[in-house]
Amino acid sequence: MHGRRVFLSAALVGLTAKGGRRVEGSFLDDGLPTGHRLTDRGRSGRPITRVPVVIVGAGVAGLCAAWRLRKRGFRDFVVLEMHAEAGGNSRSAENEVSGYPLAAHYVPVPNRESTLVRELFDEFGVMRDGKVDERYLCFAPQERLFLHGRWQEGLEPEIAVSARDREQYRRFDDRIREFRATRQFTIPIDAGARASELDRLTMAAWLDREKFDSPYLRWYVDYACRDDYGARAWDASAWAGIHYFAGREHEDKGPVTWPEGNGWLVRELMKRVGEHVRTGATVHAISPNGSRLRVLAGNADYEAELVIFAAPTFLAPHIVEGAPSAHDFVYSPWVTANLTLDRPPRERGSEPAWDNVVYDSPSLGYVVATHMTLRTRVDRTVWTWYQALADGDPAQNRRMMLGADWRHFAEYILRDLERAHPDIRECVSRIDVLRIGHAMARPIPGFLTSESRRRWASLSGRVLYANSDLSGLSIFEEAQHRGVRAADRALAILGRA
Amino acid sequence: MPVVLFISVFLIAACGLIYELIAGTLASYLLGDSVLQFSTVIGSYLFAMGVGSYLSRYIRTGLVTQFVYIELMVGVVGGFSSSALFLAFAYTQGFRLLLYVVVIAVGILVGLEIPLLMRILQSRLEFSELVAHVLTFDYLGALGASLLFPIILVPKLGMVRSAILFGIVNAGVALWSTWIFKDQLRGRTLLRGGCAAVLVLLGAGMAFADYISSAADNSLYADEVIFARNTRYQRIVLTRWKDDLRLFLSSHLQFSSRDEYRYHEALVHPGLAALPGARRVLVLGGGDGLALREILKYLTVESITLVDLDPEMTQLFKTHPLLSRLNGGSFSAPRVHVINWDAFAWLDTNQEFFDFVVVDFPDPTNYSLGKLYTTAFYRLLAKHLSRSGTFVVQSTSPLFARQSYWCIANTIEAAGLKTFPYHVYVPSFGEWGFVLAGRDAYDPPRQLPSALRFLTVANVPELFHFPADMQRIPAEANRLNDQVLVRYYEREWKEIAR
Numbered sequence: 001m002h003g004r005r006v007f008l009s010a011a012l013v014g015l016t017a018k019g020g021r022r023v024e025g026s027f028l029d030d031g032l033p034t035g036h037r038l039t040d041r042g043r044s045g046r047p048i049t050r051v052p053v054v055i056v057g058a059g060v061a062g063l064c065a066a067w068r069l070r071k072r073g074f075r076d077f078v079v080l081e082m083h084a085e086a087g088g089n090s091r092s093a094e095n096e097v098s099g100y101p102l103a104a105h106y107v108p109v110p111n112r113e114s115t116l117v118r119e120l121f122d123e124f125g126v127m128r129d130g131k132v133d134e135r136y137l138c139f140a141p142q143e144r145l146f147l148h149g150r151w152q153e154g155l156e157p158e159i160a161v162s163a164r165d166r167e168q169y170r171r172f173d174d175r176i177r178e179f180r181a182t183r184q185f186t187i188p189i190d191a192g193a194r195a196s197e198l199d200r201l202t203m204a205a206w207l208d209r210e211k212f213d214s215p216y217l218r219w220y221v222d223y224a225c226r227d228d229y230g231a232r233a234w235d236a237s238a239w240a241g242i243h244y245f246a247g248r249e250h251e252d253k254g255p256v257t258w259p260e261g262n263g264w265l266v267r268e269l270m271k272r273v274g275e276h277v278r279t280g281a282t283v284h285a286i287s288p289n290g291s292r293l294r295v296l297a298g299n300a301d302y303e304a305e306l307v308i309f310a311a312p313t314f315l316a317p318h319i320v321e322g323a324p325s326a327h328d329f330v331y332s333p334w335v336t337a338n339l340t341l342d343r344p345p346r347e348r349g350s351e352p353a354w355d356n357v358v359y360d361s362p363s364l365g366y367v368v369a370t371h372m373t374l375r376t377r378v379d380r381t382v383w384t385w386y387q388a389l390a391d392g393d394p395a396q397n398r399r400m401m402l403g404a405d406w407r408h409f410a411e412y413i414l415r416d417l418e419r420a421h422p423d424i425r426e427c428v429s430r431i432d433v434l435r436i437g438h439a440m441a442r443p444i445p446g447f448l449t450s451e452s453r454r455r456w457a458s459l460s461g462r463v464l465y466a467n468s469d470l471s472g473l474s475i476f477e478e479a480q481h482r483g484v485r486a487a488d489r490a491l492a493i494l495g496r497a
Numbered sequence: 498m499p500v501v502l503f504i505s506v507f508l509i510a511a512c513g514l515i516y517e518l519i520a521g522t523l524a525s526y527l528l529g530d531s532v533l534q535f536s537t538v539i540g541s542y543l544f545a546m547g548v549g550s551y552l553s554r555y556i557r558t559g560l561v562t563q564f565v566y567i568e569l570m571v572g573v574v575g576g577f578s579s580s581a582l583f584l585a586f587a588y589t590q591g592f593r594l595l596l597y598v599v600v601i602a603v604g605i606l607v608g609l610e611i612p613l614l615m616r617i618l619q620s621r622l623e624f625s626e627l628v629a630h631v632l633t634f635d636y637l638g639a640l641g642a643s644l645l646f647p648i649i650l651v652p653k654l655g656m657v658r659s660a661i662l663f664g665i666v667n668a669g670v671a672l673w674s675t676w677i678f679k680d681q682l683r684g685r686t687l688l689r690g691g692c693a694a695v696l697v698l699l700g701a702g703m704a705f706a707d708y709i710s711s712a713a714d715n716s717l718y719a720d721e722v723i724f725a726r727n728t729r730y731q732r733i734v735l736t737r738w739k740d741d742l743r744l745f746l747s748s749h750l751q752f753s754s755r756d757e758y759r760y761h762e763a764l765v766h767p768g769l770a771a772l773p774g775a776r777r778v779l780v781l782g783g784g785d786g787l788a789l790r791e792i793l794k795y796l797t798v799e800s801i802t803l804v805d806l807d808p809e810m811t812q813l814f815k816t817h818p819l820l821s822r823l824n825g826g827s828f829s830a831p832r833v834h835v836i837n838w839d840a841f842a843w844l845d846t847n848q849e850f851f852d853f854v855v856v857d858f859p860d861p862t863n864y865s866l867g868k869l870y871t872t873a874f875y876r877l878l879a880k881h882l883s884r885s886g887t888f889v890v891q892s893t894s895p896l897f898a899r900q901s902y903w904c905i906a907n908t909i910e911a912a913g914l915k916t917f918p919y920h921v922y923v924p925s926f927g928e929w930g931f932v933l934a935g936r937d938a939y940d941p942p943r944q945l946p947s948a949l950r951f952l953t954v955a956n957v958p959e960l961f962h963f964p965a966d967m968q969r970i971p972a973e974a975n976r977l978n979d980q981v982l983v984r985y986y987e988r989e990w991k992e993i994a995r
Contacts, residue, residue: 134871134872134873134876134976134977134978135873135977137976137977137978138978139864139868139977139978140864140867140976140977140978140979140980140983141864141980142978253978253979254978351863351864351865373842374839374841374842374845374868375839375841375842376806376839376840376841376865376866376868376869377730377806377839377865379729
């Protein structure tokens with residue numbers, strides 16, 4: 001609740017009120033209006049293109065399904081994307097300063113069992129001989145935290161932390177190591193996850209049960225839940241919260257990242273499958289037509305044998321005839337913003353890192369696009385600032401998000417950053433705000449064993465669902481895994497296995 | 498009685514001049530261009546004194562009380578002037594502003610002193626006597642101060658203590674006046690209390706003078722500054738003491754003209770002289786042109802490319818008469834091509850090959866500079882080496898920063914190259930280290946260019962021997978995603994500074 005109140009009060013102050021410079025900017029095309037037009041069923045009676053496979057959605061899941069089809073020598077498909085650009089949450093943009101991510105901005109160094117990510121990385125030259133190329137591993141310093149008036153290296157709070165807190169950090173690390181050793185916390189989750197009583201608890205309840213009461217540790221865990229799931233620790237499943245920590249065993253310091261974030265991967269994917277992608281093609285309806293499926297898109301209609309539905313699953317009941325309700329999927333709304341800075345702001349403490357987090361802020365901080373440059377010195381840069389609207393009812397948050405004007409968001413963001421960078425207003429020349437209504441699925445308690453999720457993900461019938469929300473975790477690896485599995489299933493149904 | 502009075506005139510005159518000298522000296526010391534600094538400081542000081550003299554007409558009553566107050570104010574402002582200026586220079590951007598605020602404040606207060614004193618003494622002496630004596634002692638005080646300042650105060654006490662000492666003299670005069678003029682004065686106890694408080698404050702300043710100096714010390718230079726400029730990338734400061742020119746980049750000593758030949762001969766010749774066929778040479782960093790000077794001694798070298806980030810640096814060393822004399826006009830040689838660009842980014846965007854590369858970057862004091870000492874950097878550099886090509890890296894001190902030095906050697910090895918570490922003694926730096934690297938074994942040169950001042954064919958192989966206290970110790974390789982070198986370096990130099 002605290003977050004929203006701050007959010008609303010921000011608009012009362014003008015953007016140039018503090019003698020700062022004039023900040024320009026706008027909302028980015030975030031598909032919100034189009035998204036809502038989906039509910040109006042499309043027209044029919046136009047020429048129909050016959051194609052064996054239609055992939056709905058050119059986010060990571062859809063593009064990876066396409067990547068898999070092509071790798072297996074299958075070319076008879078189209079990918080329909082409602083936005084003007086492919087990439088979904090992994091879209092990026094570029095200005096005169098740098099390329100920068102709009103949302104998703106990294107992939108952790110893949111574990112041994114993440115074979116698909118390794119395959120993709122090998123093909124794209126990110127990995128060689130099982131090692132990530134040094135240029136794609138996040139440069140040092142990776143992370144820093146603004147705490148008690150200064151920046152410290154690393155996200156685990158260090159400044160003014162007592163021996164008691166440290167003891168709890170150690171105990172927490174030990175517990176995580178134990179969980180990792182069970183090999184149930186895998187990426188993709190399908191490889192190891194088994195029904196667990198941890199999925200019946202919230203992360204906060206698990207912390208209580210384990211007697212973790214250090215405020216610093218609890219902040220850190222809550223930050224992790226907001227960062228990966230857009231949920232507070234008291235809303236996220238304990239299984240998911242633990243997965244954030246136990247799911248990765250880094251040999252190398254990571255993560256893997258690029259100036260434009262995961263937009264780099266989208267560009268590489270598009271080099272391989274771009275010819276199949278139709279952007280600005282909003283799918284209104286998918287309905288059976290004899291043994292085939294009729295797909296009504298904004299500007300063309302298709303008749304397909306199979307549909308890989310890689311768009312967010314909550315859209316399916318509005319589009320796919322006969323699809324069951326998806327009301328038990330909870331999605332977190334997010335706001336991200338790209339800030340163009342004409343000079344580095346003032347600050348105290350450790351050197352600028354790639355990921356910069358302010359302790360006790362409702363936001364998740366910012367990542368720096370120019371961090372991954374080989375240059376020793378940059379004056380202008382682009383920051384991508386993040387906030388999951390994790391508190392309160394998501395639907396209400398979405399309405400609030402759509403109701404506020406750009407000026408309001410810009411002021412809110414500048415105030416958030418002003419704590420750590422007092423002269424931020426004099427450095428920023430532009431703020432572009434992206435509102436994502438259904439940014440990521442939220443793994444609430446019970447998600448792991450959810451019968452509905454299992455049904456959606458079963459890859460039965462002629463519409464194969466592939467969005468990462470079926471994993472409950474909105475991460476690149478899950479999206480790729482779901483896309484590839486759907487592609488394999490499609491080929492099997494078509495008799496190409 | 499009058500003699501006692503004139504002694505105080507002598508003292509306050511001396512104090513006034515001392516503050517002026519301190520301001521002028523500090524300004525030329527820290528900003529360079531002493532003619533400009535002294536002229537403007539003296540000019541604004543004298544002008545401010547005029548303002549003070551004019552303002553004295555508005556003081557009508559309680560002359561002695563006002564005089565005591567003014568003395569105390571001069572004591573505090575003047576006494577702490579050099580401390581404040583040093584700290585302002587070290588930690589803020591506002592040195593120049595503070596300088597003139599202090600000069601004008603002290604000037605106005607000092608300008609008030611003599612007119613007030615003359616009015617106080619008016620009833621005791623004939624006017625002609627008064628003017629003659631007061632001004633005589635005023636000028637005598639100035640003479641005393643101007644002799645004392647360079648001969649005793651600066652060498653023995655330093656700027657911070659000298660100013661505070663004279664602040665104490667001002668406060669002493671104030672206290673003394675409460676006795677001399679006791680018949681013209683009311684509320685003596687209060688005034689004396691004030692004097693005592695100021696004396697205690699200044700005394701404490703004297704006791705902590707060392708802390709103040711060392712707090713400011715990092716950005717200070719021992720010698721006269723003859724050039725100083727903040728460029729986009731760094732602060733370039735050039736100092737001179739007799740025939741010794743020193744270059745500081747962002748407060749780090751780069752060379753002393755007295756012994757830089759040792760550094761630059763050792764940087765270039767062990768590697769380059771061992772490659773008789775070298776035609777194309779690359780210098781990364783080295784914007785002072787001194788490595789170029791050594792490379793130009795090889796007539797077989799056809800082309801030398803120098804990549805340095807800072808155009809103002811290379812321009813300065815091309816055009817400044819003292820500096821271009823030092824590098825032998827190397828930037829004007831037709832074989833030399835200068836590119837002002839970030840070295841890592843430049844290597845990444847072109848395909849050229851070189852027979853020999855000199856890597857002469859600033860030490861890895863932060864993560865930005867640390868990128869230039871990573872496996873990724875050396876791997877990329879190796880791609881620009883011709884078949885038998887080598888490169889040499891200035892690698893900080895194997896004595897003071899032993900693990901940092903061996904970390905650089907290990908990093909180059911982790912990039913798949915053979916290394917040949919060596920070191921040399923440079924008096925102004927201490928023991929300094931280099932790492933020569935290539936794909937094949939290294940044979941020391943059989944011939945060196947003529948007229949070298951330090952290296953001989955016989956002593957090159959000796960450079961490759963490390964005494965026990967500098968021998969290899971374990972260190973990890975420095976990678977873009979895990980810059981251990983920056984942490985080693987910070988820890989080791991901190992230990993030295995302690």
